[in-house]
Amino acid sequence: MATPLIRIPILQIEDFLVASIQVALHDRSAVQFRDDLLQRIHETKAKGLIIDLTAVDIVDSFIGRLIGDVAEMAALMGTRVVVSGLQPAVAITLTELGLELPGIITALNLEKGISILRRLTRQEEEDQG
Amino acid sequence: MSERTLLIRSDLDIVSARVEGRDLAKALGFGTIDQARIATAISELTRNIVLYAGEGTVTLRAIERGNKRGIEVVCEDHGPGIEDVDLVMRDGYSTSRGLGMGLPGAKRLMDEFEIQSQVGKGTRVTARKWLR
Amino acid sequence: MKPTLAALLAENRPRVVQELAKKMGERAGPTYAALSPEELLPRMEAAFEAMYQAVDQGKPEVLNDFVSASMRQRMAERYALEEMQTLLSLLRQVVLGLVDSAYGDVPEQRLAASRTVEELSHGALQQAFQVYLEAYEEQVELQRRTLSELSTPVIKVYENVLVLPLVGAIDTERARRIMEELLTGITRHQAELVIIDITGVPVVDTAVANHLIQTIKAARLLGARSILVGISGEVAQALVHLQIDLSGVVTRSNLQAGIEYALEQMGLEIVPRSLPTGVPEEAVEEAGR
Numbered sequence: 001m002a003t004p005l006i007r008i009p010i011l012q013i014e015d016f017l018v019a020s021i022q023v024a025l026h027d028r029s030a031v032q033f034r035d036d037l038l039q040r041i042h043e044t045k046a047k048g049l050i051i052d053l054t055a056v057d058i059v060d061s062f063i064g065r066l067i068g069d070v071a072e073m074a075a076l077m078g079t080r081v082v083v084s085g086l087q088p089a090v091a092i093t094l095t096e097l098g099l100e101l102p103g104i105i106t107a108l109n110l111e112k113g114i115s116i117l118r119r120l121t122r123q124e125e126e127d128q129g
Numbered sequence: 130m131s132e133r134t135l136l137i138r139s140d141l142d143i144v145s146a147r148v149e150g151r152d153l154a155k156a157l158g159f160g161t162i163d164q165a166r167i168a169t170a171i172s173e174l175t176r177n178i179v180l181y182a183g184e185g186t187v188t189l190r191a192i193e194r195g196n197k198r199g200i201e202v203v204c205e206d207h208g209p210g211i212e213d214v215d216l217v218m219r220d221g222y223s224t225s226r227g228l229g230m231g232l233p234g235a236k237r238l239m240d241e242f243e244i245q246s247q248v249g250k251g252t253r254v255t256a257r258k259w260l261r
Numbered sequence: 262m263k264p265t266l267a268a269l270l271a272e273n274r275p276r277v278v279q280e281l282a283k284k285m286g287e288r289a290g291p292t293y294a295a296l297s298p299e300e301l302l303p304r305m306e307a308a309f310e311a312m313y314q315a316v317d318q319g320k321p322e323v324l325n326d327f328v329s330a331s332m333r334q335r336m337a338e339r340y341a342l343e344e345m346q347t348l349l350s351l352l353r354q355v356v357l358g359l360v361d362s363a364y365g366d367v368p369e370q371r372l373a374a375s376r377t378v379e380e381l382s383h384g385a386l387q388q389a390f391q392v393y394l395e396a397y398e399e400q401v402e403l404q405r406r407t408l409s410e411l412s413t414p415v416i417k418v419y420e421n422v423l424v425l426p427l428v429g430a431i432d433t434e435r436a437r438r439i440m441e442e443l444l445t446g447i448t449r450h451q452a453e454l455v456i457i458d459i460t461g462v463p464v465v466d467t468a469v470a471n472h473l474i475q476t477i478k479a480a481r482l483l484g485a486r487s488i489l490v491g492i493s494g495e496v497a498q499a500l501v502h503l504q505i506d507l508s509g510v511v512t513r514s515n516l517q518a519g520i521e522y523a524l525e526q527m528g529l530e531i532v533p534r535s536l537p538t539g540v541p542e543e544a545v546e547e548a549g550r
Contacts, residue, residue, distance in 0.1 A: 027140035088444035
């Protein structure tokens with residue numbers, strides 16, 4: 001039986017990729033999302049990726065770990081991952097689950113996320129230049 | 130409706146279960162944070178059913194004890210069962226890189242938590258949360 | 262054969278109600294004294310009706326329910342309990358007077374009727390006390406909760422900077438509330454830096470420390486960095502003893518140091534500035550100017 005797979009659109013803004021999750025993701029769609037993200041990072045060599053969770057009410061250990069995995073793999077490819085828009089209820093449940101998302105930069109919203117990535121990228125260029 | 134039983138067979142059912150759980154929690158008067166806790170716990174528990182037993186049920190019901198009101202979540206399956214419940218409930222067991230069991234997490238999110246399991250027969254997890 | 266108590270009451274309704282109204286007007290407290298006859302009479306009728314029904318149906322609950330409802334309605338008034346006591350007392354007095362004159366020459370019936378009235382009055386009075394006590398306790402609980410909410414204020418001291426001053430003991434319930442308040446505050450004020458001041462927290466044990474760490478972790482998920490200030494010498498010792506890992510948490514000695522650090526993080530600093538009179542004042546400026 002074919003399960004409808006939800007594909008989350010991944011947009012490119014400047015040197016960054018932005019993916020905003022607007023719907024509830026079941027496990028298979030989440031895995032597809034992860035694969036799509038890594039594929040796009042590889043293709044675009046993006047400096048940063050923002051995963052926006054403003055519209056997400058519930059984040060359990062599966063999605064939490066998945067995001068952690070994405071960050072780890074992205075880092076290996078030279079891409080910084082920012083998670084933006086976590087709702088207070090979600091932040092609390094993740095903390096209580098024991099998931100910390102280490103190595104991930106967090107931002108209150110998409111706008112701040114982008115400005116953080118810009119700042120970090122600029123700094124990096126200055127350091128290298 | 131104060132009691133619902135859902136069949137859990139796939140990852141789609143996990144999503145349905147937690148949405149139902151959140152809706153029931155909201156209807157019972159739980160605040161946003163507790164709604165998230167309850168929904169997340171249901172997500173963890175029903176995922177266990179899919180991962181380890183393949184199929185099972187989750188029953189969500191409104192409960193009362195004295196003048197306390199709350200929600201009860203019962204997950205049942207006829208899967209392989211858990212050999213060492215204590216081991217599984219110990220934190221750190223589920224933080225392996227692969228798919229962990231999520232049981233300790235679910236326990237932390239709820240107020241009451243009981244596991245009954247028999248190897249070869251199945252598992253039953255009951256979790257409750259009370260309105261403050 | 263003399264009429265039953267219920268029949269007696271029914272027959273004498275208008276007279277009893279009038280007498281009750283008159284006496285209440287004279288004796289009861291300010292609330293009743295301020296009532297006009299049009300307002301007073303219906304209340305007396307309701308009280309009488311409740312007693313009548315209780316007698317007629319043989320159900321004390323009818324009178325008790327009236328007392329509960331009436332008191333809950335008037336709980337906001339200061340003399341609610343006193344005035345209910347007076348009402349019940351007068352009702353008893355007037356009805357007993359009626360019983361005496363009606364059954365005067367039939368001691369058995371008089372005794373039985375009197376007993377009924379006494380029992381009803383006594384039960385109703387107990388009910389009044391019960392309701393008062395419950396309402397009082399509800400009030401206290403409400404106040405306690407309001408107070409504890411007030412005691413976890415989140416204050417915006419500067420753009421992007423919040424201060425969370427904690428005072429008093431912190432149990433699990435309060436810790437939970439604090440975490441929720443803080444996260445809501447971070448969202449509302451778009452804060453990126455939070456200064457958690459524990460100067461006023463008397464005991465920091467493993468439980469409190471863990472609550473703090475969880476709060477800091479949750480705040481981080483919202484993109485806010487935390488600065489912990491106000492750790493006294495004793496608390497520092499206790500934390501080391503308990504092997505609480507606060508690495509990764511920025512700490513400063515006091516609120517001022519915390520705020521300076523926060524501003525620093527945003528590329529700002531506080532520098533002296535002279536007023537026209539030459540009196541130096543401090544201002545916040547871009548660092549390095």
